Amino acid sequence: EAGVAQSPRYKIIEKRQSVAFWCNPISGHATLYWYQQILGQGPKLLIQFQNNGVVDDSQLPKDRFSAERLKGVDSTLKIQPAKLEDSAVYLCASSPGPSLAGGPRDTQYFGPGTRLTVL
């Protein structure tokens, strides 16, 4: 079974530029997550999709970050304009989900991530 695919793997941009990341989840997984992982920290959830609807975007800085999941499969995360503090690894994960009680259907599988450096 193919895993979660992400591209690009690395991106270097200058502040105030825009950037976009792409994610292709595991086939058949209904739930897709975007995380931001700053160096030395655990991943922090930015946005969670259930099919093509947003379940949780409470920690997404909506003034500069946007995400979409067209047709409930692939997803893109965009930053416009980027700031220095956006330098991080952006991880995409997917799960079969949901399960109202929580459980193995919610188990998240992660892609390799995109390392963003903002200069």
Add this chain to the structure above:
Amino acid sequence: GEDVEQSLFLSVREGDSSVINCTYTDSSSTYLYWYKQEPGAGLQLLTYIFSNMDMKQDQRLTVLLNKKDKHLSLRIADTQTGDSAIYFCAVTTDSWGKLQFGAGTQVVVTP
């Protein structure tokens, strides 16, 4: 909000057992996970435990859960150099499967 705490660093000799500890605050967490992250890679799911269990064993991995103390641990038996990585504890925080992660424990295995 939910807090998940882990010690930052663990050094262990090859062949010994490693024990990585995690504490959390939300007593309603249903599932608790351990992930492994190697340099430049995403997070690899190692194992998980349901909150009504005290222990789960999976080959060299043993997970212990103390719900009263909100303490989770991961024991790796016969630690190998390939086990050197950062290990993250994560707990579910809602019915949609949202995870709260700890900051990770860096495990260094020495020959």
